[in-house]
Amino acid sequence: MQIGDLSRQSGVNIETIRYYERIGILPKPARQSNGRRSYGPADADRLGFIRHARDLGFDLSSVRVLLALQEQPEASCDDASRIAQDQLEAVESRIARLTKLREELRRMVSECSRGRVAECRVIETLVPPTTGSSGPHAAYDKRPQYLPAMPRQLSRNS
Amino acid sequence: MQIGDLSRQSGVNIETIRYYERIGILPKPARQSNGRRSYGPADADRLGFIRHARDLGFDLSSVRVLLALQEQPEASCDDASRIAQDQLEAVESRIARLTKLREELRRMVSECSRGRVAECRVIETLVPPTTGSSGPHAAYDKRPQYLPAMPRQLSRNS
DNA sequence: CTACAACCTGTAGCGACTACAGGAGCAATA
DNA sequence: TATTGCTCCTGTAGTCGCTACAGGTTGTAG
Structure with missing residues (x-):
């Protein structure tokens, strides 16, 4: 072959x-x-x-371990079980995160009245509420502090 | 600053x-x-x-478009709305996919009796059912055909 | 004066592929 | 026989969205 x-x-x-x-x-x-x-x-x-x-959803390093285990039928399968459990937890947390995103996106989409960008909820939702600078090149005042917020990596890895 | x-x-x-x-x-x-x-x-x-x-979860090319739109308050927000809808659909399909994975992983984990690899459900679940070749270096017969199955990209992109 | 933090540029690495250039081999057809 | 066109080969670079690092300059505090 x-x-x-x-x-x-x-x-x-x-x-x-x-x-x-x-x-x-x-x-x-x-x-x-x-x-x-x-x-x-x-x-x-x-x-x-x-x-x-x-x-x-196992990454290749986990796959390597699973393959190695598979070739040792007499070994304990604790490692395999552990890897699977970790993967399960990772999947569960991704689902939780994505579910929140889904809600926010649904709100965005449903509140958009399909008019001008000026009153578009999709855009509005994304504009940070902290600074009041309007228009492309405003330069008003400075404001409080962002919080650390959610972990980065979403679209690629999770 | x-x-x-x-x-x-x-x-x-x-x-x-x-x-x-x-x-x-x-x-x-x-x-x-x-x-x-x-x-x-x-x-x-x-x-x-x-x-x-x-x-x-918007990728940077979508972000670029959204930023450009934001700077044109008089333009129609159809594009923005479309991008948000696409993103919503992408998120929904990721959730659906991950939910299936979660079920399979739960089954794997719950059926593992923590014994030897030989009877480990975690490993067993992963072994393709088509060929009967057992052991590391078996070379028995050839068999039918895999179906296209699920789309690739999971852990990284979706 | 000496640490040390914060900044600078430029480049390479990550994971898991994917694509491409430039070529060789092989089968079927004209 | 020549040509077309498919599959295969190697090696390298690109993808995405960062992140890290090397090796340097600048600024500030003790």
């Missing part, structure tokens, strides 16, 4: 498969006489495992 | 502020005689706007 077949079978991009090989999460496969990669069913299994774990 | 003050006031990292300037989402500020950046309240407003939008 060559890389294209494996890609179709697993649903994992060819470039991603080569990337996985490069970072050592997939073993270097045998090569055909023409230099092309040759995969067997064990590789397909491993890749399927990786894909499923990635779909569940 | 210099960059450190702006950073404290807005809760945005100094490095991030300079990054925003580099990519042109914040204008190049005036400089003091010693070369240090000098900000006014308009900058603080703009940064506050950006931060809030980022907290709501």
